[in-house]
Amino acid sequence: MAIGRSKITVVGAGNVGASVAMWITEEELGDVVLVDIIEGAAKGKALDLLEAGPVNKFDIHITGSGRYEETANSDVVVITAGVPRKKDPVTGKFPSRDELVKINQEIVGSVAREVAKYSPNAVVIVVSNPLDAMCHVVLNETGFPSNRVIGMAGALDTARYKTFIAEALGVSVRDVHGIVLGGHGDEMVPLPRHTSIAGIPVREPLAEDKLQAIIERTRKGGGEIVGLLGYSGYYAPAAGVVEMVAAIVKDQKRIIPSAVLLSGQYGYSDLYIGVPAVLGSAGVEKVIEMQLDDTEKAMLDKSAQGSRRRGERARLLAGVPNEGQKRVDLLNPKITEDTGAARWAAPLRKASPLIARPTPRRGRKQGRTHGSRRRLCSARAERTPSAHCPRTVHLNTFFAPIARATPPPSRRRRRRSAPAHLG
DSSP: OOSSOOEEEEEOOSHHHHHHHHHHHHTTOSEEEEEOSSHHHHHHHHHHHHTTHHHHTOOOOEEEESSGGGGTTOSEEEEOOSOOOOOOTTTOOOOOHHHHHHHHHHHHHHHHHHHHHHOTTOEEEEOSSSHHHHHHHHHHHHOOOGGGEEEOOHHHHHHHHHHHHHHHHTOOGGGEEOOEEESSGGGEEEOGGGOEETTEETTTTSOHHHHHHHHHHHHTHHHHHHHHHSSOOOHHHHHHHHHHHHHHHTTOOEEEEEEEEEESGGGOEEEEEEEEEEEETTEEEEEOOOOOOHHHHHHHHHHHHHHHHHHHHHHHHTTOOOTTOOOOOTTSOOOSSOSSHHHHHGGGGSOOTTSOOOOOOOSHHHHHHHHHHHHHHHHHTTTOOBTTBTTOOTTOTTTHHHHHHSOOOOOOOOOOOOOGGGO
């Protein structure tokens, strides 16, 4: 990394992205470029942060943009773009992380291609959910070495874990030491054996039932906040991101639990999963292998299975073959070496609530209405969701060609024959 002020790009000016940008400026980690598909939001929040400089005494330049040219030659890129977990207004349920794969794959993939184009030497920190799958998407789309594509999950789960322990014992969070491995949320792997309070094993001052309750609450930490707010939390995730950014731009060699691509460590290969990693100017500089007992290893194996499933699904959605598979044409899949690919590719040919599907013409007036809706979906499919087109996801360029495949019905009026008595 060149000597001088670092350049950090944050993609997505939503709650997480804006909070990341704010704390980066307050810690003066580098100049910030805030990018969002809604350019006004990025520019407005960037200007608002810039105007806080004289009060908070930071000398950092902050730029907002809707284009990636402004991000050129960034040292670190944080990707927060994507559809968050929100409650379905009809069913009242929240989408699972597996269900988010199909939605966010194209959004994150399109961002990754822009990052590779304008900042080929950047370290990328992925925040978008489902994290493990989106890390595979970014790795495939950018072509970066795996040490420069990192996922933020363990830092957040570990922070929640420490918070609840400190709260239960009435001690400072600074004296709580512990770590969480594995996937994000429900699939996390707590390590009470390696948790201590100022060097005191956590099981001495804390009863086992209370410790297990804390572990379960940590697993459900994200869902607890979603249930209260109606959308995902952002302060704690942003704090975890900034911790990682600081370790990279300052070359701190910090050991931070992060989602990294393993190559044999812990018995896994070609898999993004949360493990202790040394973060420095090159990104992931080393993976720390801990000695796990049988119970801990079994939990990590279960977490790895979920991560691998989502990673394979993301690859299939991108048309990238997994081991033992050939590349799949998602619109017309012909799988000759099937290791489970058919069950992921086939549903894309069927009806999907995300596809702005053309509707058969049933009369001139009705056909014209559907044609207008189809053109509206095609025009807006790559920009932002619209109240007029609720079935289209912003930046979803994978599905847009389906909407454009059928031309709109002709508006040319049919000429009527003259009545016989006028002939």
